[in-house]
Amino acid sequence: MSGREVDGDELSRRCDFSFHDDLSPTQRERHDFMREFLDESTLTMDYLLPGGDHGAARASTPVTPNFSMSSTSAELGGEEDSGPCSKKKEKMEEEDKKVSRRINRQAKQKLGEKRQREPRFAFMTKSKVDNLEDGYRWRKYGQKAVKNSGYPRSYYRCTAQKCNVKKMVERCHRDPTTVITTYEGKHNHHSPAVNPIRSSPAVALAPANFGHFDHRVMCSSGNSGINDMHQLNTACGGFLSNPSTYLPSLTPPYLPQLQVPADHGLLQDILPRMSHSDIKRL
């Protein structure tokens, strides 16, 4: 990644657990109720950035045919392939690749194909390790420094074929013990068996190692306009009502707080299967 920094203000806001300025009174009431409930049950849940840009349709800039080929194909096209001059040839091929990539993108733009964003959701986890084991295999494809934060953001893609789920992992700069994991998209396959050799020992699924987490999970959706839990759950592709779809290895007993009995109104959207005794405690 380049040394360019990424604004950490967003992270600051994300780390502000008491944020609910944009909620209506009813939503705020629900929100407060949820907070109260969650605080007592050690599970924290909150909205993040309801006005965030994630998933928001962006106006596409008009395609301008002015991308210059003067220093690439046009220029290179006039040169002769001087046999042993393989370096030159390689350079030409590289340039050609770049140009064709650019042309592809512009062609897509012309066809009105906007870069589409899958719904996203994020959750915060207290953890010593950045990349929490979630049962899927991920390949890191990028990392960027976060502005005003000493911690970089890492970009991962699911390694399964035809599955373009991505996740971003970053540490909250206000609370370095908190890891913010943002998922984008939904897996189109079952979670592969986790290779015990390759998985990090710190995140192995043994309950003993689960002590690295404090069971505090914070869910959010970056989609704008999401202002109640049901919408949030929907936008999360059902994550909240079925977190194991996304976090198969964090199913009970590892995430016991994510269980709730039926018929508890709002709560069941988020905590679908909590035991009666848990509710009684409230």
Added chain:
DNA sequence: CGACTTTGACCCGCGC
């Protein structure tokens, strides 16, 4: 040797 990580370069969209 394949899978994965690292990292500089690049592209795109947005705000000014």
Added chain:
DNA sequence: GCGCGGGTCAAAGTCG
């Protein structure tokens, strides 16, 4: 139009 920042690509390096 320009600069900035988020996100992605892809070559090179590393590891088992």
